[in-house]
Amino acid sequence: MHTLIVHAHPEPRSFNRALTDAAAAALRDDGHGVEIADLYAEGFDPVERAEHYPQRADPACFAPLGEQKHASTDGALPADVRRQIDRLERTDLLILQFPMWWHGAPAMLKGWFDRVFVNGGLYTGRMRYDAGYFRGKRAVVSLTTGAPARAFGPLARAGDLQAMLYPVQYTLYYMGFDVLAPHAVHGVQGHGYSYQDADAFQRHLRQAATGWAARVRRLGTETPLTFPGWADWDEHGQPVAAGGFNGPPRGAA
Amino acid sequence: MHTLIVHAHPEPRSFNRALTDAAAAALRDDGHGVEIADLYAEGFDPVERAEHYPQRADPACFAPLGEQKHASTDGALPADVRRQIDRLERTDLLILQFPMWWHGAPAMLKGWFDRVFVNGGLYTGRMRYDAGYFRGKRAVVSLTTGAPARAFGPLARAGDLQAMLYPVQYTLYYMGFDVLAPHAVHGVQGHGYSYQDADAFQRHLRQAATGWAARVRRLGTETPLTFPGWADWDEHGQPVAAGGFNGPPRGAA
Numbered sequence: 285m286h287t288l289i290v291h292a293h294p295e296p297r298s299f300n301r302a303l304t305d306a307a308a309a310a311l312r313d314d315g316h317g318v319e320i321a322d323l324y325a326e327g328f329d330p331v332e333r334a335e336h337y338p339q340r341a342d343p344a345c346f347a348p349l350g351e352q353k354h355a356s357t358d359g360a361l362p363a364d365v366r367r368q369i370d371r372l373e374r375t376d377l378l379i380l381q382f383p384m385w386w387h388g389a390p391a392m393l394k395g396w397f398d399r400v401f402v403n404g405g406l407y408t409g410r411m412r413y414d415a416g417y418f419r420g421k422r423a424v425v426s427l428t429t430g431a432p433a434r435a436f437g438p439l440a441r442a443g444d445l446q447a448m449l450y451p452v453q454y455t456l457y458y459m460g461f462d463v464l465a466p467h468a469v470h471g472v473q474g475h476g477y478s479y480q481d482a483d484a485f486q487r488h489l490r491q492a493a494t495g496w497a498a499r500v501r502r503l504g505t506e507t508p509l510t511f512p513g514w515a516d517w518d519e520h521g522q523p524v525a526a527g528g529f530n531g532p533p534r535g536a537a
Numbered sequence: 538m539h540t541l542i543v544h545a546h547p548e549p550r551s552f553n554r555a556l557t558d559a560a561a562a563a564l565r566d567d568g569h570g571v572e573i574a575d576l577y578a579e580g581f582d583p584v585e586r587a588e589h590y591p592q593r594a595d596p597a598c599f600a601p602l603g604e605q606k607h608a609s610t611d612g613a614l615p616a617d618v619r620r621q622i623d624r625l626e627r628t629d630l631l632i633l634q635f636p637m638w639w640h641g642a643p644a645m646l647k648g649w650f651d652r653v654f655v656n657g658g659l660y661t662g663r664m665r666y667d668a669g670y671f672r673g674k675r676a677v678v679s680l681t682t683g684a685p686a687r688a689f690g691p692l693a694r695a696g697d698l699q700a701m702l703y704p705v706q707y708t709l710y711y712m713g714f715d716v717l718a719p720h721a722v723h724g725v726q727g728h729g730y731s732y733q734d735a736d737a738f739q740r741h742l743r744q745a746a747t748g749w750a751a752r753v754r755r756l757g758t759e760t761p762l763t764f765p766g767w768a769d770w771d772e773h774g775q776p777v778a779a780g781g782f783n784g785p786p787r788g789a790a
Binding site: 413439522532 | 547548550551577583584585586587597598599600601602638639640641642643644645647648650651654666683684685687688690691692693694695696697700701703704705707708711726765769770773774775776780782785786
């Protein structure tokens, strides 16, 4: 089981990096191949913009989806995007590791979606959802939050974690992945910022890394979340039957 | 009523830019001041990273929240962040204009949150939500989607729009804004990409711009969405009473 960890935290000594390293070590221990896409360390540019497309389909007006499709067809995708896609092609399991910033992924990871999941090449009107390009591969979101677990909930102070993760989870499903339940470590603050001392940080980190490593070893056999698919929609995309899916946010099904 | 439009689309001839221009023209017609923060045109860097903080609280380990707080306290925020905050200080109404990319805001706008809504200066453990820094100001999200309106819904193909907007809406509320109902224009494709001809694009654009301009004139008097606040939570942040709020995603209240 080859794994790609897309890692989006700016600090090599961060809690998030320790989780990525723990996952990679556990998988390698089990004999699996692991690749880490450290977006900050690689200097990935998360901003989709005209400058990435020197040979434009429409030089007068930049339409991102049109240029993505044109570049996919012409084999003219930006080299950094091509590199990310090549990594996705050879992986069986995708792990997204990031700190929750403002109720979602950091811009660095959001822009990885914006630029790498290219129209035309990796999805079309029909090649989406359970007919998506990456079907057969698994994906899981692993995140840290600053707020403690007990502060979360649909009407609680820290807010509805399921709704916060909906955009990234539905994007992974859109691309065809079997999406596993997210893995959240709560109450994580920056090293040297809010912990009483370095020992408290290290204790929390060791506990979290051990838990994540144990779960990572089971990811290949876990039952994925369920989402509605093509057989569940009419021609306009509306549901033809009642729910029973556990992928969308609570209360929606 | 001074208005700041934070605009996040890379193409000056885009549908989104036409909506921004229509809103600005309507407000100016009514005698209001309008400022446009065109993030792409300004070359805003949406990536929160160590390089933005030359005078670090902790030179050995970059903790974004810690450095934001330190820089806020020391008057050492990055100049581009300070500029965005100054704009927010002098506005009464904030409009976020963007195309929905991958079920959320483009990285350019997501990173505007990551960098501009600084810890310490603009929020603290207690200065949040209905005690947030920007209380008394209004905010509204205006977005375009590629999928048509009839494809949206909690179990429908294009997905649950309310859940997709939860991260940005809850972020605005976190900062203290009175959050208005979002404004979505559906079925928008890039110019010259999927429309049958330029006339079809222009017809859709004129209709959408007229509708948005009409609503913009009413934003100052609209009733905001309701979210739970400090009086609704116990000391752990859990709700002390049942819902009745219309801000969180459907089904959550």
